[in-house]
Amino acid sequence: MIQRTATLVEVRSAEPQPERWQALLANAINTPEALLQEVGLNPTEWLEGAERGHRLFPVLVPKPYLQRIGYGDPQDPLLRQVLPLLEEGVTLPGYSPDPLEERSASPVRGLIRKYRSRALLMVTGQCAINCRYCFRRSFPYGDHSLSPQARQQVIDTLAADPALNEVILSGGDPLAVNDRLISQWLDAIAGVSHIRRLRIHSRLPVVIPQRVTPALLAALSGSRLKVVLVVHVNHPQEIDADFAAAMGQLKEAGVTLLNQSVILRGVNDHADTLEALSERLFEVGILPYYLHAFDPVQGAAHFDVADAKATTLMTELRTRLPGFLVPRLVRELPGRPSKTPLD
Numbered sequence: 415m416i417q418r419t420a421t422l423v424e425v426r427s428a429e430p431q432p433e434r435w436q437a438l439l440a441n442a443i444n445t446p447e448a449l450l451q452e453v454g455l456n457p458t459e460w461l462e463g464a465e466r467g468h469r470l471f472p473v474l475v476p477k478p479y480l481q482r483i484g485y486g487d488p489q490d491p492l493l494r495q496v497l498p499l500l501e502e503g504v505t506l507p508g509y510s511p512d513p514l515e516e517r518s519a520s521p522v523r524g525l526i527r528k529y530r531s532r533a534l535l536m537v538t539g540q541c542a543i544n545c546r547y548c549f550r551r552s553f554p555y556g557d558h559s560l561s562p563q564a565r566q567q568v569i570d571t572l573a574a575d576p577a578l579n580e581v582i583l584s585g586g587d588p589l590a591v592n593d594r595l596i597s598q599w600l601d602a603i604a605g606v607s608h609i610r611r612l613r614i615h616s617r618l619p620v621v622i623p624q625r626v627t628p629a630l631l632a633a634l635s636g637s638r639l640k641v642v643l644v645v646h647v648n649h650p651q652e653i654d655a656d657f658a659a660a661m662g663q664l665k666e667a668g669v670t671l672l673n674q675s676v677i678l679r680g681v682n683d684h685a686d687t688l689e690a691l692s693e694r695l696f697e698v699g700i701l702p703y704y705l706h707a708f709d710p711v712q713g714a715a716h717f718d719v720a721d722a723k724a725t726t727l728m729t730e731l732r733t734r735l736p737g738f739l740v741p742r743l744v745r746e747l748p749g750r751p752s753k754t755p756l757d
C-alpha cells in the first residue's frame with residue numbers, strides 16, 4: 415500500500431506544473447480595490463476614478479512589479495503606469511483608438527509588414543501587465559494565438575520574400591506564451607534561410623523576471639538565429655536585483671539586450687530620470703535603443719509630453735551621457751518606410 419501511494423505521488427508530480435512565472439501571472443492584481451490596498455492609497459479618494467478606467471481597460475499588475483512601487487505615494491512613477499485614473503474617460507479630439515493604423519499593414523494574419531527588411535509577428539495579444547498609456551487599451555486583443563495552419567501561412571509568407579532578414583516577435587507580449595510555443599516559432603523561423611535575426615519585443619522580463627526560465631535560455635542560445643531582446647523599461651526604479659539577474663543570464667546565453675521606453679508625463683519626463691535610466695540600464699547590460707514620442711492614444715492624454723519638450727530633454731541628455739547611452743527619440747508615422755527621428 416505504501417509503495418502504491420508513493421508511485422501515485424510521483425506520477426502526479428510528473429504532470430506539467432505551471433511554471434513560477436505563470437503562477438505569478440495568474441495571481442496578478444486585477445481589481446482596483448486590490449491595487450489601492452496593496453499600494454496604500456485611500457479608496458475614498460482614488461476608487462471612483464480607478465473603477466472608471468478599469469471598465470475601459472482592466473487593471474493587471476503582477477506581484478513582482480507591484481513590489482517595486484513605493485507605498486502610499488500616488489505620484490510613484492511605476493504606479494502611474496498601472497493605476498487607472500478618472501481622466502481616462504475623457505475623449506479629446508486628436509486622440510485616436512488606433513494612432514498607428516496597424517490594422518491596414520497585415521498581409522497575412524499575425525504578420526505586420528511595414529519595413530523592407532523586417533516583419534513584425536504578433537504571437538499573442540496577451541500581456542502580463544496593462545499599461546495605461548498603451549494603444550492596446552483600445553483593443554484588448556485577448557490571448558488568441560495562431561493555429562498551426564495560420565502559423566504555416568506566416569512561415570510561407572516569410573519564405574517567399576528574400577528581402578526580409580529579421581523577424582520581430584511582438585504582441586501583446588510574445589513572452590506571454592509558453593516556452594514550447596516560443597521554441598516552435600524559433601525553429602520554424604530558423605528554417606527560413608534568409609532570416610538572420612530574431613528580435614523579441616517584450617516587457618515580461620521586466621514585469622516578472624522569473625519569466626527568464628532555463629527552457630527559454632536554452633531555446634534562445636540554441637538557435638541558428640542571432641537573438642536580440644528589446645525590453646521595455648520606462649523608469650530606473652523598474653530595475654531591481656531580480657531583473658538584473660535575469661538580464662545577466664540572457665547575456666550569458668548570447669542575447670543582445672536593448673531597451674525601448676515611451677516618454678510619459680509624470681513618469682520619465684525629466685532629464686535626471688532619463689539620465690538615471692540609461693545609467694541603470696547599462697549597469698545591467700542593456701543599451702538604450704528607442705525613446706518613443708508619445709502617441710495620441712485615446713484615454714491617455716494625461717501622459718502626453720509635447721514634442722518640443724521631448725527634443726529639449728534629448729539635447730540636455732546628450733550633454734550628460736555618452737552617445738551610446740542616448741536613446742533615439744522616434745515616432746512611428748503611418749505610411750513611412752522606417753521610424754521617424756524627432757531630433
Ligand SMILES: *Cc1c(COP(=O)(O)O)cnc(C)c1O
Nearest residue numbers: 526527528529532533534746753
Ligand atoms: C517598430 C517596428 C519595426 C521595427 O523597427 P526598427 O526601427 O527596426 O526597430 C518593425 N515593424 C513594425 C511594424 C514596427 O512598428
Ligand code: SF4
Nearest residue numbers: 541544545548550617
Ligand atoms: S506590456 Fe507593452 S503592449 Fe502590453 S500593455 Fe504594456 S506597453 Fe502595451
